[in-house]
Amino acid sequence: SHKSHIRGTWVESNVCPPSVSGTTLLIVAYSTVIAVGLVGNTCLVFIISRQKEMRNVTNILIANLSCSDILMCVVCLPVTVIYTLMDRWILGETLCKVTPFVQCMSVTVSIFSLVLIALERHQLIIHPTGWTPAAGHSYLAVAVTWMVACFISLPFLSFNILTNAPFQNLSLPFNPFSDHLICMELWPSERNRLAYTTSLLLFQYCLPLLLILLCYLRIFLRLRRRKDMVEQATEARQRKARGAQRVNAMLVIIVVAFALCWLPLNVFNTIFDWYHQVLPSCQHDVIFSACHLTAMASTCVNPVVYGFLNTNFQKELKATLQRCHCGWGVPETYESFPLSTVATDVTKVSSMQQGSLL
Template structure:
């Protein structure tokens, strides 16, 4: 079977030898349809709700939430374009969606993954700036909109090769050594690079800049945050109840954001390993088991589209309350619940007040002066 076997949307060819085709089983096909449909439904509904609530509440439009919404937008794009196409292509064993989608689908998937990982990097950098350098420059909502725009432009640029090198071809079907070839009029969507060296250079660069290096930078940011909070643990134990409550809120926010990063990394790890093997040593992947392995890895990667709303929804009480209120207004469920909205980012006015009162202890309070 010919599949989308890249985290960035690369459509690749699996060897067809002596007409030894491996048709999918009925149970396997049913599982794929149900699993992908579930991921699409959860990803779409969850991320649309998250973006709607953040955009609806002015108090929630802070740097962290804007970047969270941007992450959800990239997941929505993945659910709308890439997942349905992947299901159809996987089950059909051939491409039936035309040349435009052959080029656009891998381009959109590469762009979506790039936006997602860059959003996670920006969130980690913002948390690092607020906690490690609380008296320094504080990013504002306007800066986050600019960062979002730059992120999408860079992601588009990185993904451009898929628009150029993805083509429709029937070559694998023409080469089947069987007496009667019923697949002669079938076509597949695959990459045709000027050289194998160019293809390997691009896919390896994607692995580094779209997965390994961003996650390493995120790890360093959260490690420094953890160490800083740990060093000030003794000071917090002697602090007032209000400051302790703020500290617990900050720790909960950092745990939520770190959980999103860890889940993203774990979801995409199997598919990145699969792609690396396919690019550098595809003989290690058996022909018949290729589809099963790919489907499992790809489905795990696509599950990352559900991580953001699930983790954010479970760990952010304000999001839960706002969702209940929204459903009540639609007369769908629940009763209205009053609450006070706290932004995820430090408020600039609080910084000014605390600087004038206790310059020496400002860093500790500003570091923890956020609520979920």
């Protein structure tokens, strides 16, 4: 997930040029992802930040997830499209270093945000009468997440370089590529590179998803054991329980979609790092582009899932569009249910005051 450039032999890309239809499909697909990701995530962040009723811990973390996706759409995706279609790097040394740095940082922020959301849900449902995180805690967690992600991504600023070395060894009477530059990683040793990329795979994908799985598994088992309590409860309590279950379903869908979107690129990177000889020469760029595009589609998942399953988001989006069109709108009423009431009859006042998630 940490590579933002086409990895392979750039000479082979000239021996096996991409087809016109393939190039067109690539441009259309990336353009669609950029448009949906930018518009959807921008709307999501705008609405969450605008409505005080929606500004609770989980929504703040979801907005943070959207911010990392916006950064990916603005910086990484356009650069990847240009580099994929060109036979060389034309964007300068700064973007050569910044693009993989930003992509690594964005992915790290996204997965850490999903971990924090899962931990918050776990605390509210498994330990509803214990400590309850407040909005202030989520802002602190967001700041720490970005700082840690920045630190993890720093090697790309150091080891990504512009070079024309691969084109200098061509045995051609006239070398048309002698002045071409590529953006690539140059590590002190292959051992260092493998140690770093393997660590990223573990701490940026495998272990966080395992922790998230454990959290939601415990939540599922706890809710299933208390199903009878909910069925015997009052109508108001049943409505709150159904709402909280809808929240859990939405969050699980977001996590599963993230894991599936990033799986192909992580597999590709792992194969390239450890056994790149098995990758076909002419199809290398095509395979990479397909895997990378699938990973980038994760930037569209958050607003789409959130928009379909969040009734408050739908109401506020409708009201915002009405105000834009008519200059005014009718205030919408919001569903409100404490997140922890699904777990027990006894809840802390702070949990009741936290506000609605949907």
